[in-house]
Amino acid sequence: MVVAVTDGHVVGVTAxxxxxxxxxxxxxxxxxLMVTAVRGDQQRTGLxxxxxxxxxADLASTGCESVEWLVHPSNRPxxxxxxxxxxxxxxxxxxxDDPYVSFALVL
Incomplete structure (x- = not known):
């Protein structure tokens, strides 16, 4: 899990x-890739x-070869x-995985 903190507040997380x-x-x-969540006021920052x-990058450096994640089709962003x-x-x-869309990435 990676947590992004700004001014003592969690603004993003991925796991x-x-x-x-x-x-x-x-x-x-x-x-x-289970989740990536970014606080609303940080979503347009590239976080x-x-x-x-x-x-x-960390996963690739440890020998991981691929990553996949699912997204519900109604989650357009x-x-x-x-x-x-x-x-x-x-x-x-x-x-x-219906109705989810699967993304698979070779590292």
Missing amino acids: HERLGRSGGRVWNHHRY ARQLVESVL SIEFSRNVFPEADETQPPE
Whole structure:
């Protein structure tokens, strides 16, 4: 988890987790980006991009090879963020994640 603090107040956060395979084995080279949240008055500052890119750079430096995340289709700002900031991410709508849109990024 990465937390952004300004003047003693939390203004943004992002978190990820390792994914497990069947049988309880952990897949160390892949992460699931769980959440990125930025306080309303900070949303036009580029903070979300900074948070996600810093997490991705850290993950890549530790041997992580790919990251994926889900966005509900009604969350238009997050869909547009994902498309604009990570245009190279593979965008799909897998039936098992319905109605969510899945983004997968090779690091």
